[in-house]
Structures are given as C-alpha cells and as structure tokens.
Amino acid sequence: MSVIHAYRALLRAAQAAFQGDSKLLLASHREIRMRFERNLDSSSADDKEEKVKHAFEVAKFLKQNLVQAEKIDGQENFKLRLRDETERGDNESIKTPLKGRVGKLEKCS
Amino acid sequence: MLRTALRQSSRLLTSSMRPAVFTGVRVFPSMSVAPQMAFGGRFYSSGGPPSKADIEGRIVELLKGFDKIADPSKISATSHFSNDLGLDSLDTVEVVMAIEEEFSVEIPDKEADAIQSVGQAVDYIASQPGAV
Numbered sequence: 001m002s003v004i005h006a007y008r009a010l011l012r013a014a015q016a017a018f019q020g021d022s023k024l025l026l027a028s029h030r031e032i033r034m035r036f037e038r039n040l041d042s043s044s045a046d047d048k049e050e051k052v053k054h055a056f057e058v059a060k061f062l063k064q065n066l067v068q069a070e071k072i073d074g075q076e077n078f079k080l081r082l083r084d085e086t087e088r089g090d091n092e093s094i095k096t097p098l099k100g101r102v103g104k105l106e107k108c109s
Numbered sequence: 110m111l112r113t114a115l116r117q118s119s120r121l122l123t124s125s126m127r128p129a130v131f132t133g134v135r136v137f138p139s140m141s142v143a144p145q146m147a148f149g150g151r152f153y154s155s156g157g158p159p160s161k162a163d164i165e166g167r168i169v170e171l172l173k174g175f176d177k178i179a180d181p182s183k184i185s186a187t188s189h190f191s192n193d194l195g196l197d198s199l200d201t202v203e204v205v206m207a208i209e210e211e212f213s214v215e216i217p218d219k220e221a222d223a224i225q226s227v228g229q230a231v232d233y234i235a236s237q238p239g240a241v
Contacts, residue, residue: 004198007199008206012206
C-alpha cells in the first residue's frame with residue numbers, strides 16, 4: 001500500500017504547489033504518473049522501498065520548499081504565495097553574517 | 110532555496126516535455142471534473158447535505174468524464190473500479206481524489222484505500238457530515 005500512499009501524497013503535494021497553474025499541474029501529474037508506471041514495472045523489492053522513500057521526499061519538498069511567484073504588473077518585483085506548510089527558517093545566520101568569515105574576505109581583496 | 114526550487118521545477122517540466130512522454134493525453138483529476146464541480150457545487154449545496162441518490166449521480170457523472178475508462182457504458186452505481194471499469198491502482202487513487210474534490214472532503218489514506226467501487230464511495234461520502 002505504501003506505493004499507493006506515496007502516489008497520493010505526491011499528487012496532493014503537486015496540487016498544492018502548482019495551484020491554479022494548469023500547465024504545471026498537468027506536466028507534474030504526467031511526470032508523476034509516468035515515473036510510477038515505469039518503476040512499478042521494473043523495481044525489485046529493495047529498490048521499491050528506496051523509490052517510495054524518494055517519492056515521499058519529493059512530496060515534502062514540493063509542499064515545504066516550493067512557492068509560486070507572480071510578477072507584479074509594471075514593477076520589477078514578484079509576489080510570493082507562501083502557504084501554511086512552506087518552511088520558514090529562523091534566519092539566525094543572517095543576524096551574524098560576518099562572524100568567522102572576515103579573515104577570508106580580506107585575503108581576497 | 111527558492112532558486113533551487115525553481116531550477117528543480119523547471120527540470121521537472123523540461124523532462125516531462127520530451128516527446129516520448131506524450132503517450133496519451135492524461136487529464137489531471139481536478140481539471141477533468143472541474144466543470145461538473147462548478148455546476149454540481151451550486152446545484153446541490155443549496156439544500157443541506159446531498160442525498161445518497163445525489164451522491165451516486167455525481168460520482169457516476171464524474172466517472173464518465175474520466176478518460177481512462179474504456180467502456181463508459183459499464184459505469185453504474187454498483188461498478189467496481191478495477192473489476193468492472195478496468196482501472197489500475199493508480200487510476201483508482203486519481204478517481205478517489207477527484208471524488209474528494211467533488212464533495213470538498215479530504216479522505217485519510219486508510220479510508221481511501223478501502224474505496225474500490227462506486228458503492229463504497231457513495232457510502233463513505235454519505236457518512237461525511239462535511240460533504241457538500
């Protein structure tokens with residue numbers, strides 16, 4: 001059943017990630033379907049487990065690490081559509097940007 | 110992260126655009142049922158939860174729009190997705206997802222796995238108070 005669950009998870013993830021974008025919805029659905037069909041035919045048991053895991057990882061990536069952006073008319077900016085599940089970092093590294101890197105930067109100049 | 114994401118998605122798109130992939134037009138579930146959904150949603154949701162007969166009719170209609178079913182004349186209230194309609198396990202996932210969308214419910218994996226026929230789908234939807 002886990003293959004089926006992976007398929008469902010991926011379709012759901014793609015639907016969320018490409019919402020309203022019929023071109024990508026169609027393309028992602030085709031791609032997902034094609035890869036599952038191909039792997040269902042050819043995979044050994046060990047391999048299958050690995051591929052199911054991969055499918056779940058892709059689903060997670062689509063859900064958390066992909067956002068849609070739309071260009072704002074007449075501007076250079078894009079509007080990002082963040083979703084509830086979009087991963088947000090704490091930006092800790094940005095608060096202390098030069099710590100430990102200053103020496104290297106000086107050598108370069 | 111965004112840049113990686115864009116690169117990945119463009120790779121996905123490019124590889125899926127290879128001609129060999131287009132062995133037949135596959136309609137995304139949400140798109141294949143969209144017109145019926147818009148109509149059904151307005152038509153049925155005005156008077157409380159849908160009756161079993163309504164649910165059955167809408168699921169049969171939805172299946173008629175599913176391009177994988179070779180013989181649409183076999184679609185009835187008692188059809189089994191694989192035995193009668195010739196759908197494989199991936200197709201069944203897509204049908205169940207289209208049913209979710211039609212009735213605005215999300216079916217958990219375990220329950221979704223158990224839905225293998227029109228009758229089972231009707232029973233499940235009828236048991237959902239949130240279905241519209």
